[in-house]
Amino acid sequence: MHTPTASDRWITAARRTAVGVAAAPFALATAMTLVDSYRRRGKRRAVSFPTDPPATVPVGDGDVTTYTFGTDLYDDMLAAIDGARRQVLFETYIWKGDTTGQRFKTALEAAAERGVEVYCIYDSFANLVVSPRFKRFPPTIKVLRYPVYAAGWRPFDLRRYGRDHRKILVVDDAVGFLGGYNIGDAYATEWRDTHVRITGPGVWDLKRAFADFWNLNRRRRIRASERPLLLETASTWEPTIRIHRNVPRLWMFPIRSMYLEAFARASRNIWMTTAYFLPDQDFVDALTQAAERGVDVRLLIPAKSNHVVADWISRGYFSQLLRSGVRILRYRDAMVHAKTATIDGRWATVGTANVDRLSLQGNFEINVEIIDPGLASALEDVFRLDESNSLELTRSEWEARDIYRRFTEFVLNPLRPLL
Structure with a gap:
């Protein structure tokens, strides 16, 4: 039987110290997160902060409207969906199953029922806590649920671990929205965020951004909800507006x-x-x-x-x-x-x-x-x-x-x- 020497004990102590030092940041971060979550639990409160109404300015051959209050933004997004005639492209990171989330779901379902082509994308990981019942859609709506684990049989492919953090709405060829707002009650009145509404040639680039994501991440199955999204896009573009997309894949x-x-x-x-x-x-x-x-x-x-x-x-x-x-x-x-x-x-x-x-x-x-x-x-x-x-x-x-x-x-x- 080997008797530990003083050198062995020093090595063991050094290893334990190294492990402790490496683990300390993670342990502290976990403890801080748990304590903060406990303090926030059930403590929604009315908040007040200064905002201005939506402001519209002409940009190139279209307009850009800036939103800084969720209720104003949601009203215009829902109005655009209600007025859709041909196509709605809707993508969000978080989509709460609350009153606001249901308003969007109902509007999208109504658009599909009157013959509008409706595509939806949302991030499954960001919506793990949302009721599975809310995430059921009629077959008239084409839905891409970006998976919690997208690497499949390629666990070491770092290109497949990014989340879908985008927020986009495009209606027909007429209007597009993008910015920081997720969909939910809290974001409507309690968070200070910024979104923009774009009209004119800049809308085409948003349509391309949505279609490219859909086609890159759809499942390769012969079902209507998973077929390629083909767009006949205009050959013109707005030189003052540029859409930049991070594509980890x-x-x-x-x-x-x-x-x-x-x-x-x-x-x-x-x-x-x-x-x-x-x-x-x-x-x-x-x-x-x-x-x-x-x-x-x-x-x-x-x-x-x-x-x-x-x-x-x-x-x-x-x-x-x-x-x-x-x-x-x-x-x-x-x-x-x-x-x-x-x-x-x-x-x-x-x-x-x-x-x-x-x-x-x-x-x-x-x-x-x-x-x-x-x-x-x-x-x-x-x-x-x-x-x-x-x-x-x-x-x-x-x-x-x-x-x-x-x-x-x-x-x-x-x-x-x-x-």
Whole structure:
């Protein structure tokens, strides 16, 4: 029988210590999430935050309408579905089985019953808690349920693990919607998000985006609900509107590149709103370099989001940002879920991609890039209104934070690459 030597004991102790250090961030993140979930349980409350009515500006040969309040957006989306004559393409990440979710389901069913071709896509993982009964649709509606596990027999193929985080509605050839809003009661009144409605040639690119996703992910079976979606698209396009799609299956992630190129061109201001700020170092460097060359860089994030761990990890970037002159604004009283940015009064983007690795280098996402002074001005007005409901984090306040907060940030730091 082998008697452990002092060297063996040291090796064993070192291994246990290494395992403990590696496990600590995950254990802390799990504990924080459970505690936060318990505190939130059954505590829905009325919230109040400033909003403006939908604003429409002409862009190219069409219009773009900006929505910052869910009820306004849902009313117009449902009106568009009710007015559909030929086709409805509907895609969402979360689709709650509540009153709002049922309104959309009923409208889509009614459209299909009157002969409109209706296609629906939703992410199965995001809707695991939704009643299976709600997720049953009549055969008149063609439904693609993006699977919880999409890798199949290719478990090591990282291209197959992205979620479908997109939110799109296209009706006929007339109108398209995209942005950050999911479908549900809470999003209608309790969350501050941003969506846009597009008319004109830009609608064709949204139709192509939907069809490409459907055809890439449909099952190869000969059933009406799973046949290829073929579109006769126009050969014209709107040069001021560009649709960018992250497609992990094809290893395509243009949204991150879109941001980095726009930051590099900025000369006056970069105003960005994001629900979760967990970027890679190149993204942080692009913002800090802009601030250091005199650009007015402002980052608006929730004071407290619906993901407590993401909040804590995002703070790990604050020191570098504040030192370079980036202003950090924390939105109060409500969850700000928007994914928008404006630059120099000419460039703007609205979409579904958060500033984190899951969105920029993992999920199916879609953002619209619009180069138009009118729309940029409208989104700057939205930013100013949100800023009026925010508290700015100063450098002195940040540097004065207590040891408990510094320790928590340090322990969670290794999780950055995973989010």
